[in-house]
Amino acid sequence: MSDEDLPTHLCRLGLTRREAEVYVALLATGSGDTGDPPDEPGPDSQAHLAHLRRIGLVTVSDVGGFRRHVPVEPTVALEFLAHSRGAELREAQQAAANAYRGYRRSVSPHPTDNLVEVVTGDSIIERIETIEEAAESEVLRFDSPPYHTHGSPNPIEIENLGQGVEYRVVYSRSAVQNAAYYAVNIQPSIAAGERARILPTVPVKLTVFDRRLAIVSMSFVEAEVNDSMLLVHPSSLLSALTGLFETSWRAALPMHLGERVPSALSPIHRRIVELLATGVTDDTIAELLGVSRRTLSRHLEQLNSRAGSVTRFQMALHAARNGWI
Structure with missing residues (x-):
């Protein structure tokens, strides 16, 4: 950097052009008396020097019985100027942003502003956990891979269930077919x-918390190019997503059997009936149960015998009519 550039750089830090020139002149000549500084004969010289003294770039020293202005080591003063300038820029940035929001409200209003937030990258899992930990009464979820949490256990849900938070989840068949995730x-x-409950597919990867905030995650294809999720705040869009869940919930098949299952039905048979209702294949059922296909076939024969059925359809009708599902 040449000396000719220094006044320009000092101006960027907040000095006026004349103050910068005075400081550069003092650097060039070594000192100036308390009267007119070098190259500064005008009436405002003392004001410029006073400001340079206040910010710590110049001091007054006795040299041979004369009081002279001399430059001082500038690091501290320049850091102060840089911080001050940074604060001014942030204030200006905020003022501009506020002015633009005022413009949008008064001149070109968009009622959907700030209703949808995009979260990306490493902060996704943290935001999901923070939001779920704050759930108070109800969580509605469409569950389908891929998962931001890589299909790991969800201890937050278990804790919330223990504290009385209701969870209603519609799983896609692909979620249930994943033996490890299951x-x-x-x-x-x-x-x-x-x-x-379960559906062959779910319309969107969605979780709604207390009907006041929704998370919409990316599908398989979208996740490959865009690792992100949307946070939807109270709006007509949130209401539509909640309505979509309720419609799908009514159409889905239950995955758990509850109090209506006859006590004579063994635990393994309860699991088989539950999984049969999901529509997954026999191979998947055997894998989820940890049994061979031959063992599964034997259990299915026992269930058919109990229901007096010959086909899967007949057994399904018997299960529905007798409260098994």
């Missing part, structure tokens, strides 16, 4: 009190 997440949640 074992560590779905089954423990149902055992803790989650009300679960």
